[in-house]
Amino acid sequence: MPIHNIxxxxxxxxxxxxxxxxxxxxxxxxxxxxxxxYAFPGWAKRxxxxxxxxxxxxxxxxxxxxxxxxSVFSQDLSVIEKQVLVERHLVSREHAAKGAGSAxxxxxxxxxxxxxxxxxxxxxxxxxSGLQLQEIFQMIDQADSALEQKLDFAFHPELGYLTACPxxxxxxxxxxxxxxxxxxxxxxxxxxxIQAVNKIGLAVRGLYGEGTEALGNLFQVSNQTxxxxxxxxxxxxxxxxxxxxxxxxxxxRQILLQKKPNTLxxxxxxxxxxxxxxxxxxxxxxxxxxxxxxxxxDLQLFxxxxxxxxxxxxxxxxxxxxxxxxxxxxxxxERDVLRAEIIRAKLASFPKPEAGRLKWTRPEQGExxxxx
Amino acid sequence: MNCDVCxxxxxxxxxxxxxxxxxxxxxxxxxxxxxxxxxxxxGFALADVLLGLGAAQEIERGGGVQKCPACxxxxxxxxxxxxxxxxxxxxxxxxxxxxxxKGMHKGTVHTGKxxxxxxxxxxxxxxxxxxxxxxRKAVAEENYESAARLRDQIRRLEVPVPGGAAGTAGVx
Ligand SMILES: [Zn+2]
Ligand SMILES: [Zn+2]
Numbered sequence: 001m002p003i004h005n006i007x008x009x010x011x012x013x014x015x016x017x018x019x020x021x022x023x024x025x026x027x028x029x030x031x032x033x034x035x036x037x038y039a040f041p042g043w044a045k046r047x048x049x050x051x052x053x054x055x056x057x058x059x060x061x062x063x064x065x066x067x068x069x070x071s072v073f074s075q076d077l078s079v080i081e082k083q084v085l086v087e088r089h090l091v092s093r094e095h096a097a098k099g100a101g102s103a104x105x106x107x108x109x110x111x112x113x114x115x116x117x118x119x120x121x122x123x124x125x126x127x128x129s130g131l132q133l134q135e136i137f138q139m140i141d142q143a144d145s146a147l148e149q150k151l152d153f154a155f156h157p158e159l160g161y162l163t164a165c166p167x168x169x170x171x172x173x174x175x176x177x178x179x180x181x182x183x184x185x186x187x188x189x190x191x192x193x194i195q196a197v198n199k200i201g202l203a204v205r206g207l208y209g210e211g212t213e214a215l216g217n218l219f220q221v222s223n224q225t226x227x228x229x230x231x232x233x234x235x236x237x238x239x240x241x242x243x244x245x246x247x248x249x250x251x252x253r254q255i256l257l258q259k260k261p262n263t264l265x266x267x268x269x270x271x272x273x274x275x276x277x278x279x280x281x282x283x284x285x286x287x288x289x290x291x292x293x294x295x296x297x298d299l300q301l302f303x304x305x306x307x308x309x310x311x312x313x314x315x316x317x318x319x320x321x322x323x324x325x326x327x328x329x330x331x332x333x334e335r336d337v338l339r340a341e342i343i344r345a346k347l348a349s350f351p352k353p354e355a356g357r358l359k360w361t362r363p364e365q366g367e368x369x370x371x372x
Numbered sequence: 373m374n375c376d377v378c379x380x381x382x383x384x385x386x387x388x389x390x391x392x393x394x395x396x397x398x399x400x401x402x403x404x405x406x407x408x409x410x411x412x413x414x415g416f417a418l419a420d421v422l423l424g425l426g427a428a429q430e431i432e433r434g435g436g437v438q439k440c441p442a443c444x445x446x447x448x449x450x451x452x453x454x455x456x457x458x459x460x461x462x463x464x465x466x467x468x469x470x471x472x473x474k475g476m477h478k479g480t481v482h483t484g485k486x487x488x489x490x491x492x493x494x495x496x497x498x499x500x501x502x503x504x505x506x507x508r509k510a511v512a513e514e515n516y517e518s519a520a521r522l523r524d525q526i527r528r529l530e531v532p533v534p535g536g537a538a539g540t541a542g543v544x
Contacts, residue, residue, distance in 0.1 A: 034459060036459060037459075039445075039457055039458040040455065040456065040457060040458055040459075042453060042455050043443060043445060043449070043456075043458065119455065141485070144485075145488075148487045148488065148489065149489075152487075152489065153490075154459035155486065155487050155490040156459075156462060156482070157490075157494055158480075158481050158482065159462055159473075159481075160482025160484060160485075160486075161482075162459040164455040164456055165454065165455050165456075166456065166469060166472060166473060166476065167476060169462070169473065169477075169482075170477065170482045170484065171482070171484045171485065173484075201478065225476065225477040226477065227473060227476075227477035227478065227479055227481075227482060228478035228479015228480060228481065228482070229478050229483065229484070230483050230484040230485075231485055232484075
């Protein structure tokens with residue numbers, strides 16, 4: 001499959017509607033694996049890295065899941081193409097920085113990607129829309145078991161799968177969910193939630209933005225530790241905590257709706273006004289305002305058909321996605337103009353937010369459990 | 373307050389994270405926070421940052437061996453990168469790493485998935501030990517018939533499991 005198909009079509013996680021997809025954008029699981037007898041990629045000499053690449057790439061391409069996959073050596077991708085894959089969450093930033101000696105193989109539906117010679121010899125990653133941790137765990141577990149029959153993975157009887165970084169040793173697994181939590185941010189409860197989640201050994205961080213800033217009210221929740229717990233236990237723990245976070249976000253929305261409906265309407269209305277009329281917009285401003293439109297759809301201020309275009313805008317307004325259509329690298333100001341243009345075009349077909357329709361139907365569910 | 377990594381520039385990025393109930397703090401300057409990937413949003417773990425700090429001293433405490441015999445990796449390299457050189461480094465620096473891993477993870481022993489190949493190799497090893505013990509006993513008791521049978525069994529098991537022996541290349 002040519003790169004063109006990947007660049008022009010977004011993957012399942014961007015237009016799918018997995019469970020809880022209002023609040024949980026996507027779920028992701030990755031396994032880190034290394035071959036016995038070869039230095040880790042960061043320490044290996046070029047010749048050794050190439051040996052690993054030669055040994056691994058055909059085995060990965062052979063996987064049933066990788067029929068008609070997109071498979072490419074890192075040096076054959078342009079900077080912008082690599083960055084598009086990063087923005088789609090198909091390769092890591094670290095992998096995008098690699099040149100010769102690395103490769104990536106991505107399946108047709110863009111749900112499974114396998115990076116070769118990232119920080120570890122193999123990084124298997126599965127991603128799907130909504131809260132589907134068990135499903136993607138099974139998918140990646142299967143791919144791993146199939147590879148293991150042909151590749152001899154570095155494994156230690158006590159320490160488990162051996163990885164370049166000691167923070168990944170054991171299962172080599174990092175499971176995460178990307179969640180949209182505007183009401184918890186607006187009601188200033190987010191720090192409490194983050195602290196509670198940290199206390200039980202899970203990490204929460206802003207998906208975009210620097211340091212602790214979370215642009216677009218988007219957060220990533222993931223397991224912090226990889227040694228001493230079974231994969232299924234880690235997944236179950238994460239699943240439970242994310243369900244609790246969903247419950248808290250829903251509660252916060254309900255309370256805002258009852259006590260501060262005008263604040264909600266104001267945020268959504270101002271976001272809409274600016275997005276529809278702006279002629280220059282930074283990525284940061286776009287993420288923050290799109291978050292309110294997304295919330296507006298959840299609150300039925302916009303019809304449901306607006307959901308997918310808005311979700312797509314979160315990705316399409318990222319720097320590399322903006323530039324992939326143009327023949328050259330754009331300056332920051334040019335990007336801001338183009339970004340505003342794309343958003344205006346997409347929102348032109350949206351009806352104005354209708355205050356009278358403001359409504360929050362809480363999905364059937366009991367009170368959220370406390371996070372501790 | 374100076375940066376915890378370079379100790380030279382004054383720190384502008386202050387991080388706190390609670391890991392397993394323990395508060396961890398790191399102060400970084402602009403340059404070091406960039407280098408450690410703190411400012412790029414995808415997956416920075418505080419542990420990674422900490423690794424470059426306490427971790428190197430920790431594995432140095434392992435004493436003795438300075439370089440991994442398999443890949444030539446040293447303590448100084450770990451200090452620089454926070455990453456190890458090869459799978460064998462885990463044995464080379466085992467003593468120092470054990471404290472580090474204990475502080476970083478939930479447990480110290482992997483209880484999850486195992487490659488079938490590895491599981492088979494461990495089973496064979498345990499079985500071999502038992503057979504050798506029985507063989508010594510049989511010889512001591514001058515029970516040559518069962519000794520011969522045990523020797524055959526051992527020989528069959530000692531045919532190397534593909535890729536099972538340590539140090540062989542990872543491709544089958
Ligand atoms: Zn510094
Ligand atoms: Zn080594």
